[in-house]
Amino acid sequence: MQHINAEFQINGKTVLMSFPADITLLDLLRQAGFTEVKAGCHTGQCGACVVLLDGRPVNSCQVFAASVIGKEITTVAGLGSVHDPHPIQQAFVDAGAVQCGFCTPGMVLVTAALLAENSLPTEEEIKQALDGNLCRCTGYVKIIAAVKLAAERMADHG
Amino acid sequence: MELTWYYPCRLEEVPALLEKPGVLLHGGGTALLTRSLASVRGLVDVGRLPLFGFQSRRDRFELGSALTYDQTVREISRLRPDHVLVQALSRAASNPLRHRITLGGSLAAAPLWSDLIGPLLALEAELVLIGRSEGVFSLERWLEERDLRKGSLITAVRFDDPGWSAGYHRETLTTFDYPAFTVTCLLRLKEGRISASRLALTGGKARALRLRGLENELAGSAAADFAPEKLRLPEEVRFAANKLGSPEYLRAQAELALQRVLARLLRS
Numbered sequence: 255m256q257h258i259n260a261e262f263q264i265n266g267k268t269v270l271m272s273f274p275a276d277i278t279l280l281d282l283l284r285q286a287g288f289t290e291v292k293a294g295c296h297t298g299q300c301g302a303c304v305v306l307l308d309g310r311p312v313n314s315c316q317v318f319a320a321s322v323i324g325k326e327i328t329t330v331a332g333l334g335s336v337h338d339p340h341p342i343q344q345a346f347v348d349a350g351a352v353q354c355g356f357c358t359p360g361m362v363l364v365t366a367a368l369l370a371e372n373s374l375p376t377e378e379e380i381k382q383a384l385d386g387n388l389c390r391c392t393g394y395v396k397i398i399a400a401v402k403l404a405a406e407r408m409a410d411h412g
Numbered sequence: 413m414e415l416t417w418y419y420p421c422r423l424e425e426v427p428a429l430l431e432k433p434g435v436l437l438h439g440g441g442t443a444l445l446t447r448s449l450a451s452v453r454g455l456v457d458v459g460r461l462p463l464f465g466f467q468s469r470r471d472r473f474e475l476g477s478a479l480t481y482d483q484t485v486r487e488i489s490r491l492r493p494d495h496v497l498v499q500a501l502s503r504a505a506s507n508p509l510r511h512r513i514t515l516g517g518s519l520a521a522a523p524l525w526s527d528l529i530g531p532l533l534a535l536e537a538e539l540v541l542i543g544r545s546e547g548v549f550s551l552e553r554w555l556e557e558r559d560l561r562k563g564s565l566i567t568a569v570r571f572d573d574p575g576w577s578a579g580y581h582r583e584t585l586t587t588f589d590y591p592a593f594t595v596t597c598l599l600r601l602k603e604g605r606i607s608a609s610r611l612a613l614t615g616g617k618a619r620a621l622r623l624r625g626l627e628n629e630l631a632g633s634a635a636a637d638f639a640p641e642k643l644r645l646p647e648e649v650r651f652a653a654n655k656l657g658s659p660e661y662l663r664a665q666a667e668l669a670l671q672r673v674l675a676r677l678l679r680s
Contacts, residue, residue: 256416275455304508316441317441318438320457384507385588
């Protein structure tokens with residue numbers, strides 16, 4: 255198997271990685287320690303593995319790493335941390351939108367991409383943006399409330 | 413088996429790469445990841461090729477084949493928010509997948525559940541190819557002649573759209589499901605009558621069908637008097653059973669969907 259050596263921009267830092275030609279971005283990221291990217295269905299249906307690729311949400315299980323060399327990749331850890339959470343992450347906590355937490359990284363990243371383009375989305379637009387993210391705890395009502403709360407807070411603070 | 417990636421920057425490089433044994437094109441990769449790569453020796457990534465253009469001159473649209481569904485929706489909706497491709501592709505698959513699935517990849521794979529084929533069939537789209545089959549080919553021919561797909565790259569999708577009123581339906585149990593079938597209706601009215609129509613149905617045994625007999629039935633009908641509930645699907649429309657139901661049920665649902673889309677269009 256061809257091995258590829260290439261650089262990626264991950265969470266604002268240049269990372270050099272060596273990887274087999276057929277590895278998915280999900281597997282590469284997790285093997286490199288980015289375990290905040292969750293491995294769910296591996297078929298592009300659950301949204302747990304979502305990362306932002308040049309600012310757009312993609313299922314990292316449906317992306318060959320070799321096809322995104324040099325691209326800017328953002329995982330949920332690139333948005334904020336426990337000690338310095340992003341307003342979206344804080345809104346998910348405050349709205350009670352985190353139950354088991356497995357879907358939360360994907361939900362938060364899709365929300366970040368949505369609010370970057372549409373600062374005050376309607377409920378329908380929120381649902382459409384989150385149509386590829388499944389919550390096994392079925393906590394969708396609180397998740398949608400969290401997106402609205404994040405939008406309001408981020409709009410208030412420019 | 414050794415898998416090698418190729419990253420051409422110029423279209424002229426592609427035909428020779430496609431002649432190598434076991435080499436496939438990689439657009440967004442979502443179709444490739446559902447299959448075994450055991451027999452694949454090489455992947456040609458189209459991401460550095462000049463295939464991301466979007467042109468609209470008068471009623472003529474030309475879309476680069478590497479545009480994703482999301483990019484296509486953004487481009488067209490700036491000009492025509494109710495365009496049939498906006499209706500179809502903005503609900504296809506899911507948000508993260510719409511950022512990966514490309515027009516070219518979707519046409520190359522042409523899955524039964526595609527949300528792209530029906531609208532493009534109704535728009536009488538043409539595909540621009542390079543490689544073994546070079547030139548401009550109708551989508552209908554592309555779907556019929558599988559040899560066209562071998563050793564060829566779709567560089568662009570073209571169609572004329574003089575301002576059709578458009579309606580689209582995808583039959584699913586949940587929003588995320590692949591559609592069991594899709595119905596596309598394009599209508600033009602003149603002085604209260606249907607002056608032209610294009611109807612397409614995908615997902616049946618024939619995969620993708622233009623309903624030309626029904627289009628002829630509609631021609632000249634007065635919009636105010638037209639009763640969509642009397643419309644019947646032609647005999648040739650048949651379905652295989654799937655998780656949504658029996659062939660008879662799916663046929664009845666498709667007929668109902670067609671009637672409803674037409675009724676909605678005529679009301680509006």
